[in-house]
Amino acid sequence: MPEGRLMEMYVHLTQLGTIQGAILGGAMIGLAAVVLLAADGRIAGICGIIGGLTAPVTGDAGWRIAFLIGLLFGAPASVLFFGVPAIHMQASLPVLIVAGLLVGFGTSLGNGCTSGHGVCGLARGSGRSLTAVLLFMATAVLTVFVVRHVVGG
């Protein structure tokens, strides 16, 4: 294959920022959940995986740590194929800390986050997860509305 064509393909891949990237990335996330369930019999809920580490059952911590290490390596690995993703942190430090506390406390209390309820829960057809997803989507939309258009407007 001529070098120019190869370069063109690479540039095309790095520009997968829109719908194709979203579908491809989403399918990979779904596949990750399928792999974890088929191989280890576990649900790929990030907060559940972290939460289980705070009170580990004997022999239970290994797969959780292995998953989290994979989580750390996946994004840098994608940089090799798709270039450096743009990352913009909009929240100030105090807001970031309050948000982190709410996310940690809320996902622990509600037994799930975007991956646990949002991907795995909906895939299982769980009513609990559907309720949680509708609620956290609604409050997240409302929060952004207040921050951007009421307070910040």
Place this chain on the structure above:
Amino acid sequence: MRVWIAAFVAGLLFSFGLAVARMIDPARVIGFLDIAGTWDPTLAFVMGAAVIVSGAGFALIRKKMNRPWFADRFHMPTRTEIDAPLIIGAILFGVGWGLAGLCPGPAIALLSLVPDLVWPFVAAMLAGTALHRVIAAIAARRRMGG
């Protein structure tokens, strides 16, 4: 060992997918949630594709497999009741997600790309989780004590 390798591969795929989908950019997540502003609906395709693939995979697993490849049983959630902790937890999580544009998966994945930007969020998230665990343990002890 096989259990760990499979979990590592799953984590790798998950994080790779988050990056390819650009869901690790907090600004994009907030753009998706900003329905009243310049709404960016792209992330709906991430969720849609993820649920379709995992839904099909889970159905196949349920139909064809009695036990996982490397473990002795499936650890499936069994609860069905919609109770106050679920509702309050989801609401609190939604507020936090909207404030920062970060949920647990992308936050951990970002630790390897922009640790200086994301570590305060991750530290606060772990503190929040620990805080809930402590409160839940105290409440459980009190219930058992009478």
